[in-house]
């Protein structure tokens with residue numbers, strides 16, 4: 001795909017501008033793939049199954065191609081907007097960035113988001129025998145054909161719950177980090193009435209938390225023996241949800257393009 005193709009795609013009036021900025025990147029489950037520039041570009045770039053294979057040389061060739069096109073577009077945009085891509089205030093920029101990163105890392109919300117990802121990782125690791133046991137149990141139910149027993153539904157619900165938990169496991173931390181970083185940048189700018197990117201990112205994190213809480217509830221239904229562990233994680237998530245809403249009181253009201261309007 002060359003620069004002109006990218007520009008043509010970007011001009012498609014059917015696209016919802018910026019929809020991909022506050023989504024969860026779960027394109028397989030997204031209702032807006034046909035209106036998302038990000039999705040159509042990746043489809044175009046990686047439609048050949050061989051290009052999706054990280055081990056395959058073609059994948060890296062494609063990535064290299066994308067790099068060149070992105071660089072060309074960047075140069076063109078910089079020229080149009082009078083941005084000097086050669087000047088780099090290393091000292092000042094690096095020091096500020098270092099301080100900002102530290103602030104983001106030490107923020108209560110990001111630390112709690114990171115902790116959550118770790119808790120999930122630990123639970124998934126120790127729960128392997130649990131899943132094997134459940135698999136056995138569901139297979140037995142299937143063979144016995146018991147009345148009012150729906151092993152397929154049960155299996156789907158468990159799988160779906162785990163998928164949701166895993167998809168958002170690290171995303172909560174990532175979205176919260178972006179929200180905190182955005183807040184730091186915004187505080188340096190002149191205040192205005194425009195919607196804040198930090199609120200959009202915080203909203204994406206909150207939605208990921210809501211969905212994860214629901215998924216943990218489902219896991220708890222199917223693994224009642226795991227009450228203590230699930231409850232520990234749920235309490236942590238609920239505290240993080242409340243804290244995030246307190247730190248970003250406008251986040252829930254943020255209108256995400258496509259999803260909320």
Ligand code: SF4
Pocket residue numbers: 019020023024025026027028030031032033036037038039
């Ligand atoms: S908006 Fe939907 S299609 Fe686009 S990147 Fe996000 S999840 Fe994928």
